[in-house]
Amino acid sequence: MIRNLPLFIGLRYFSSGGRNSKLVSFISLLALSGLSLGVGLLILVLSVMNGFDREMREHILSVVPHVQITNSNTIADWQSQRQLISTIPSVVEVTPFNQVEGIVFSNNNTRPLQILGLDRNILPKGLKTVLKEANLSMPADGELLLAQPLIDSLNLVLGQSVNIILPSDANRRAKIVSLMLTGIFSTRTEVDQMLGIVSLKQAALMTGNRDEIYGFRVQLDDLFQSRAMAHRILSQLPIGFTSVDWTQSHGNLYQAIQLSRNMVSLLVFLIVGIAAFNIISMLMMMVLNKRKDIAILQTMGASKKQVLNIFLAQGLLIALVGISIGVIMGVISCYWAANLVLAVESFMGTQLLDTSVYPIDYVPVDLRWHDVLFVSLSALFLSLLATVYPAVKASNTIPAEALRYKS
Structure with missing residues (x-):
């Protein structure tokens, strides 16, 4: 006897994807990749902007009189x-x-x-x-x-x-x-x-x-x-x-750093939003692809709540995997960002950050774990929000209509 049937079936749907539909598989991969990329980029951007903020306070303003x-x-x-x-x-x-x-x-x-x-x-x-x-x-x-x-x-x-x-x-x-x-x-x-x-x-x-x-x-x-x-x-x-x-x-410089942080973070956060929209598309197509399965489960006694939880579990699993990959990518990128810039400068034979244009000549990174937590929870919230409508749609499936046609 399976204790948590919705989680078990949701896990099966997540692992199998749209085995009978290449389009569903492609959109699943797109949603997962977009979520991972968005979370990773957002962590990196926030860390670099935090670094500029820290250097502005501790470095630039240490040699400039307050x-x-x-x-x-x-x-x-x-x-x-x-x-x-x-x-x-x-x-x-x-x-x-x-x-x-x-x-x-x-x-x-x-x-x-x-x-x-x-x-x-x-x-x-x-x-x-x-x-x-x-x-x-x-x-x-x-x-x-x-x-x-x-x-x-x-x-x-x-x-x-x-x-x-x-x-x-x-x-x-x-x-x-x-x-x-x-x-x-x-x-x-x-x-x-x-x-x-x-x-x-x-x-x-x-x-x-x-x-x-x-x-x-x-x-x-x-x-x-x-x-x-x-x-x-x-x-x-x-x-x-x-x-x-x-x-x-130097106030204009500090305000510019804060404005850049907010604008770039907003733009990258939109990537996470688009990934969440992809989750809606993927789950809606999964619901259409699994209508017959849903109808069979309902005729076997599955309640609307259980069907709802199946697709909520699937959306949650996609979110957790995507966010986890994104966090790993973001944290690793933070530790390698400075070396990557140096490698690019060495390869191109030019200085990307010149103090005649930028306030400092290196890429500062300040990884703050509360930012990582905030990004992760925000992405999880958006993903779960995107999961609700397809899950409700699946729970409202009428077995007689679903079984009338071959899916």
Whole structure:
């Protein structure tokens, strides 16, 4: 005696497919493949977008100030003001800096350059990590560190004298400054396209400000409170200070990542929806193909509920197998995505992700298991929803009409 007759017959129908109908078999394979592909792609897309989101928070925004405080004039008594900002709750670090805009030229090539002057004893944690990874220390006076993309585009070599044109402003005439290139670093972000690093004193000499600074780079414990914290910091400082937070300097990039995540996820989710529609088509054709079997079962005493459960079981089995294959494909793809991109770049001889176009030059992947669970349950829900109508249709089969014609 079979305890669970609907599950047993549903399993038989699932394993045999439409043995007497090639079309039913083809649509079954299509439904299973579409569901697997949709689930796998959705997991991969969400993981890559999660990776970009993580890198935006932990990598890009670690080398970019969460809040930048400046003054219309240079800041002379900056030590006391730095101490004041440091005492404000939620402020993690305060870095004094000088900033000089210029144009670097070499070998008949020119590039815009943003020179950042920093105190070797008060380095921001993000840039300190970057320099440590490159085995570099802060340059001495008269020396310069440049990002790798600038080195490549200008064909520079270590030890070379680099000429920088500083444009005129209200306090100085245009002039050319020569610095010795002593190190090459890479943040692997868009910041590399125009960043140079010098000592705080060297930047002050270039601007003629002596011991004064341009402003403060402030890092927070919660970067999403940057706008409110910027106002709070300004309220503690004398009149004349202004602020720019990361949502103003890089906010569009973060919003673009979130928008891309939502749009791509929606498009891939439609693939799952189409696969669910294929399940409807497949089960409807299976119902038509099995009308005689259904009628015989009913005449043998099978209830409408049992017939309903047979096709619900078949739809559930298709969903479980398709989703399982999709999850395996998606998880494996996440672990191999970065290597696959590197292999494609090596084969094509080009860089797919360039920091002149994209915020980073690699594919970040952050697989989150709650996303895998959400995708799996959503696909299962859609699949079961798609199974209901064909199952109800099968349970309403009239035995006399089904047996009247040969199926």
